[in-house]
Amino acid sequence: MDRKKIIIIGGGAAGFFCAANLDEQKFDVIILEQHSDVLQKVKISGGGRCNVTHACFDPRELAGFYPRGNKELLSVFHKFQPGDTIDWFEQRNVPLTIENDNRIFPESNSSQTIINTLVKEVSDKNFNIKTKSVVNGIVKQDSQYLIQTNSGDYTADYVVYTTGSAPKSLKLIQNLGHQIVDPVPSLFTFNIKNELLNDLPGTSFTNAEVSIPQLKTEESGPMLITHWGLSGPAILKISAWKARELADLKYQFEILVNFLGIDIETAEETFKKFRNENPKKTIGTSKVFDITSRFWHRILWISKVDLNKNISNISAKEIQSILQNLCGNRMKVTGKSTYKDEFVTAGGVNLKEINFKNMSSKILENVYVAGEVLNIDAVTGGFNFQACWSEAWLIAQDLNSIEL
Missing domain, CATH: 3.50.50.60 (FAD/NAD(P)-binding domain)
Structure with missing residues (x-):
């Protein structure tokens, strides 16, 4: 045959x-x-x-x-x-x-x-x-x-x-x-110029939440700070599901980032519980949330809170500022970077x-x-x-x- x-x-x-x-x-x-x-x-x-x-x-x-x-x-x-x-x-x-x-x-x-x-x-x-x-x-x-x-x-x-x-x-x-x-492009990382992320590449978060209010979409999962902005599964999932819409926006849009993946009320309870149990600690040495010390210090700096201040002296306004930066951070995306060489x-x-x-x-x-x-x-x-x-x-x- x-x-x-x-x-x-x-x-x-x-x-x-x-x-x-x-x-x-x-x-x-x-x-x-x-x-x-x-x-x-x-x-x-x-x-x-x-x-x-x-x-x-x-x-x-x-x-x-x-x-x-x-x-x-x-x-x-x-x-x-x-x-x-x-x-x-x-x-x-x-x-x-x-x-x-x-x-x-x-x-x-x-x-x-x-x-x-x-x-x-x-x-x-x-x-x-x-x-x-x-x-x-x-x-x-x-x-x-x-x-x-x-x-x-x-x-x-x-x-x-x-x-x-x-x-x-x-x-x-x-x-x-x-x-x-x-x-x-379908899988890409978000380019973000934001002083919260500066000089912190490699910092990761086990379960972050990211939303794009304009597109009424959100994803959760591990997230990573890179030299250019944010990456990791939470970001890549959104980039895949909204590939066409983000291309239409020419990769210029606003995201809402929750680094902790818990709502602001739960975060506030966690903060107050830690403060009650550790009243003598300074805010800078307080391991309140599961994030790196460097990132915690950056959050405090952005929130205009003195690292050496005693945790029991942190005002309600300062707590809100810290929690807002951790759980509801608005960031401007100004472009994309292709995810490694795995171009999809x-x-x-x-x-x-x-x-x-x-x-x-x-x-x-x-x-x-x-x-x-x-x-x-x-x-x-x-x-x-x-x-x-x-x-x-x-x-x-x-x-x-x-x-x-």
Whole structure:
């Protein structure tokens, strides 16, 4: 039997996982990657440890982590979800481990383990991996496709389009007839110039609350002061859910920050209880809340309270000022910084044009689309990869079921 030719355009998570699950008896597969290295995002994910997926095993709950694509992914996750991802890697002797925040990493703590496994799977099937192959055009020719690259042309019976969200790759598939939702950054940190945050990068808060009054939205979770402003899951969740609205605001807006994650009344009770129990302490040495001494001193300075003042002599007005700065701090955001190198965008191929039973294009015959080129994205925590694994698995199952 003559094997059918599949060209996978894009050597990232979705492209490789699809290839790794294809039947080598039926298909001759070539992966075209424009860079000199494959699986680049896998390599840098999770600080080089690779946040493979997330310990959320209920498809409905899982879909809730995707600001764009949650409805469409529900059926996809019913067929392949994080439990299946764990099984897939464990069957290939790559044990994964669940961390306290439910993120899942390889036990080796190295993204190279994941890369090696995927590359080995694909190489063992004798599929071809061609790096530095830039696709310049895709032309439909009768029942096949001609893929034009900087290193020659290829013909394909089936095309799997897993290019990521680079503008050029969106343009290519748009030229073939797909509608593109303009991409905007999805995961980013907030640039804030505020004297409360100056010189305190690395200071973290276990459960902060952040709201954008203008957009009537709020999120909570760990938060971090950076050189540029604020980051951490609480910020990244808001940036993902409100990616389009924040782009419309040109990243100029006001946020309300509660560093303690408790309401001002509870904070006041905590303060007064501490004061009653420690009447002789100075305010500067008082560990009233679970924050660093440096941050506490900065709050007192901003609130114009003398560090050496006895806690029992703090006036009601001074207490209110301290609590307002801790629990209801208004800050002006003046821009964004992309979250590390894990660049994720909202936008891409219009989801109405994809059949989510098998990730095939409704516009182009024998073309499948998966990964970040779709208008799907998630909050941080391994969810973006899980969408890639699940979508790619569906494509492979569909192709494998074709009677040749």
